[in-house]
Amino acid sequence: MPTLLHLDSSPMGDASVSRHLSALYAAKWQAANPDATVITRDLTTTALKPLTAAWVAAAYTPVEAHTSEQKETMALSDELIGELEAADEYIIGLPMHNFGVAGTLKLWIDQIARVNRTFSYDGGAPKGLLQGKKATFTIASGAVYGEGSAYASYDFTKPYLASLFGFLGVTDVNFILAGGAGALMRGGNRQEFLQPYEEAVAALFGESRA
Numbered sequence: 001m002p003t004l005l006h007l008d009s010s011p012m013g014d015a016s017v018s019r020h021l022s023a024l025y026a027a028k029w030q031a032a033n034p035d036a037t038v039i040t041r042d043l044t045t046t047a048l049k050p051l052t053a054a055w056v057a058a059a060y061t062p063v064e065a066h067t068s069e070q071k072e073t074m075a076l077s078d079e080l081i082g083e084l085e086a087a088d089e090y091i092i093g094l095p096m097h098n099f100g101v102a103g104t105l106k107l108w109i110d111q112i113a114r115v116n117r118t119f120s121y122d123g124g125a126p127k128g129l130l131q132g133k134k135a136t137f138t139i140a141s142g143a144v145y146g147e148g149s150a151y152a153s154y155d156f157t158k159p160y161l162a163s164l165f166g167f168l169g170v171t172d173v174n175f176i177l178a179g180g181a182g183a184l185m186r187g188g189n190r191q192e193f194l195q196p197y198e199e200a201v202a203a204l205f206g207e208s209r210a
Contacts, residue, residue: 003037004029005087009094009105010140011044017181021138021197022093025176028205029091039083047076048107059114077111084112089134090170096141100156109164118168128169135165136174136204138197142182149179176200 006026010016030038055077058070066074084090094105101109112118120127137158145155158175165173178197184190 018093144179
């Protein structure tokens, strides 16, 4: 049976737009796959740390040669990569922070972008090892950064994620860009704001408004 990895990185809890949309996606996916498995990972409650020299050394040491200390160093990376490998599809919610991905998500990326686990240099050329997977990203941003907008050139989230996941072998990607969420901080109507993005999620499952 298929498996979905549902990952969130926003620090905003129930107020988070990206979490709301990723949860909606996960619910619709589970409704379409009632006997399937959903792996949930909240990066704000995961003990993520910046990479260290010891981590890099362990990453470039063959797994069979790892010392007990190196195994401990790579334990979280192994766990997170195991989730990616086990899942057939990913739904990842994130806010745009300072034109890029949230810091928690970047720390996660640094743990899972790992040579000979999620990518390799086969014959000197890079090869993604997470092939046959699908990823959907729900991205909330304070302003509108979509194509054709005044701030489109400031969006480093979508191109970065598309490039990074493509490098890891995941080329089937979708983006739900919930731009303009800053209006909610100024008293905007939450349901009116969410409606078009909820419809965009539903459309990924072949649903449309009557």
